[in-house]
Amino acid sequence: MQHIPLVSVICTCHNQGSYVLQALDSVLEQSYPAVEIYIIDNGSSDGSKKLISDWIKQHGEQIPIMHRYYERPVNYCQAFNAALKSINGHYLIDLAADDxxxxxxxxxxxxxxQGSGAKVYFCNALLLYPDGSQQPFYPARHAGNIPQGGVFSAVVQKYVISSVTLVMDASSLLKEGGYDEDLSYEDFDILVRMSRKYPFVYGDFTGVFKRELPGSLSTQQYQVKHSALLPSTFRVCEKIYDMLEGKEEKEALRFRLLHETKHALASANFKVAGQFLKLYRKFSPISLHYILFRLWHTCRLDISNLYSYWTKSKSL
Known part of the structure; x- marks a missing residue:
């Protein structure tokens, strides 16, 4: 056991009492023998804290456990970083309490x-929907097109890696300063920063079960008129701009900026849409898409009701 790398799981819960015990049990049931867990209750008001406390009392002798209870919710990245400084593991998993x-x-x-020398591992995830349906993050048709090694351009361009499946080298994440506490969400940013410096390796295995729940953070990216997440997406794109090396990476950021601009305009988040367009022009020539989006932004055409209906119908 002394020669087996310790893996730390940071599990964060906020009003996820219906699911948190399954998340914690799944850590306890790992076939890997060297695991510790750090449990955060981030100001829950649904009884999650008691469920966690009882679980700790029941299993405290089976696995090393640390925990912290916040009286009121704090920034997710802040809570995670506080735990990151206390863990002992060589590797790290960030586990949401509903997965x-x-x-x-x-x-x-x-x-x-250990076989590849990579610093970040990722794999397939099974997405679980409220109606009982499910689908893999990577359908079988994508099996030969999953990026590995240097994945920076792929990560910049689109959502190609399921962040919930990441297993990261803890010291490398600490060198990068952990999660950015000025952001509203962490996964896009940490994928960008880690992939800029470190190789990724893919495992052809469904390692995580992720619930796609109404009202979850991931469903609020393009919240109509008042997205709290899009400004963070823009800030990450600004970081990417400062990291760019070569034509391929510039093309990837151009694609991302046009994608985010389109959805920001459609959801009537016009201020941040203008910021995306301004960043695009810093390094890109005028294109037809840019002209059309610029006109849309100028006239403030609000189709957010149609956009909201479309996004909801897609998730049914």
Whole structure:
């Protein structure tokens, strides 16, 4: 056991009492023998804190456990970074309390990480929907097109890596300063910063089960007129601009900026849409898409009701 790298799981819960015990049990049930868990209750008001406390009392002798209870919700990145400074693991998993792990998730990840020299592992996830349906993050048709190694351009261009499946080298994440506490969400930013410096390795395995729940953070990216997440997306794009090296990376950022501009305009988040357009022009020539989006931004054509209906119908 002394020669097996310790893996730390940071599990954060906010009003996820219906799911948190399954998340915690999935850590306890890992086939990998060297695991510790740091549990955060981020100001829950639904009884999650008691469920966590009872679970700790029941399983405290089976696995090393640390915990912290916040009286009121704090910034997710801030809560995570506080835990990051206290863990002991060589590797790290960020587990949301409404997701859960396959029993072999950590074992499979460590095999790939130690065999490849990569600093970040990712795999497939099974997305679970409220109506009982499910689908893999990577359908079978994408099996041969999943990026590995230097994935920076791929990460910049589109959402190609399921962040919930990441197993990261903890010291590398600490070198990068952990999560950016000035942002509203962390996954796009940490994928960008880690992929800029470190190789990624993919495991052809479904290691995480992710619930797609109404009202979750991921569903609020393009919230009509008042997105709290789009300004953070713009800030990450500004960071990417300062990191760019070569034509391929510039093309990737151009694609991302036009994509985010389109959805910002359609959701009537006009201020941040203008910021995306301004950043695009800093390094890109005028294109037809840019002209059309610029006109849309100038006239403030509000189609957000149609956009909201379209996005809801897609999720049904």
């Amino acid at each position: 859960f792990l396959h029993p072999q998730h950590i074992s499979r990840a460590l095999e790939q990480l």
